[in-house]
């Protein structure tokens with residue numbers, strides 16, 4: 045069907061308006077008035093090209109992040125410390141697969157196929173969250189991902205549930221309900237370790253030391269370095285900026301981490317009495333950009349694992365197709381009565 | 383390595399008996415049976431499902447109020463005289479609240495085409511007590527649904543998996559003894 049990214053000013057869908065359209069200014073004013081009034085924009089509604097472009101960019105990156113996000117934890121399913129932990133982890137990883145599907149569905153409402161996007165991901169041409177390019181070295185890492193990484197994701201996704209684009213907002217509402225389970229199971233597991241043997245406590249602290257900064261980077265560059273933010277906020281694709289969300293997150297999670305006896309790996313960290321904010325030290329953005337550009341510890345491994353999973357699933361897809369063909373030849377599928 | 387471009391199916395989920403089916407999203411599948419199974423895996427990993435419907439997306443008419451307003455010609459079509467009358471299910475979105483469903487089943491209409499069903503729905507006013515932002519018109523004969531006897535195998539197993547729910551971790555769960563007990567519960 046349609047390719048992405050398109051060259052600017054090619055109309056991707058009939059309902060996407062280009063600045064050169066004679067009625068563009070009027071439609072844009074109506075569009076912005078609807079958003080201002082809190083209405084959702086639905087598939088088929090008129091929307092400016094830039095709104096369409098930003099949504100495709102954001103939602104597809106988000107979908108890829110859910111899919112790649114299965115890998116660091118999935119690697120621990122066979123090594124979970126108990127049957128209960130294995131069941132919980134399996135359920136969480138299944139959820140992330142589902143989240144990817146909800147989001148690919150949301151992008152498809154904008155006329156961009158899942159197949160096109162998955163192809164881009166496998167070719168190494170798609171972006172996804174940099175946090176998944178760090179290794180999971182111990183079981184405490186899996187637990188810390190739940191608490192910290194899913195915790196940060198919830199902050200972002202709760203905000204995105206207010207998104208002006210209907211399908212994205214709905215996917216986020218569905219995801220947030222499940223994400224809270226991810227966060228809580230991680231918090232539970234870390235709480236256990238933080239109160240456990242000296243070695244377990246060491247693992248928990250070590251996991252926090254390694255995941256703290258990557259989790260904070262998940263909110264993206266500082267507002268002043270985030271060129272997309274003004275357009276995204278103006279059209280309520282996002283309703284809070286990167287720095288606002290990051291601050292909300294650290295304010296909530298720091299007291300919780302401290303309460304279980306963990307130490308925040310930030311020598312500059314201080315509490316500001318006046319604002320009630322926890323003020324963090326400088327984030328290493330050079331590292332962030334290195335990982336985004338593909339030079340993180342696990343970028344290669346993640347893509348290799350994703351490609352391998354895709355290739356090894358080929359026979360399943362073929363079998364399912366063969367089954368469908370044979371089934372269709374034999375009998376018409378059952379229909380429900382009118 | 384292209385992904386399968388299997389057709390898309392719209393998925394409609396009914397949480398409990400006597401509740402309306404709701405449009406929750408789409409899945410890709412090579413046939414309706416597989417679409418139903420994919421829909422179960424994608425949209426029903428937790429309980430609260432009594433029935434699932436899938437319908438090929440190319441047989442579902444989706445229209446927004448704004449789309450109809452900007453393109454009044456949407457209603458124009460020539461319906462063959464001998465076209466048979468069919469049953470169409472009507473789904474609408476009549477609010478701007480934050481929810482996880484796109485549209486809710488409101489009733490059925492007899493018509494020869496999707497557009498005729500939509501025209502009738504607008505004329506009769508039966509479904510337009512409040513403004514409708516989004517319409518979905520689904521022919522009954524395009525729907526494949528789970529059956530009553532599928533509930534046990536398709537949806538029931540999720541009911542036992544309490545650890546999938548956030549409420550399982552609330553309350554005293556962070557007390558060390560309670561944690562240990564829960565660990566033993568499954569192991």
Ligand SMILES: [Fe+2]
Nearest residue numbers: 110139140143
């Ligand atoms: Fe997720």
Ligand SMILES: [Fe+2]
Nearest residue numbers: 140194223226
């Ligand atoms: Fe998650």
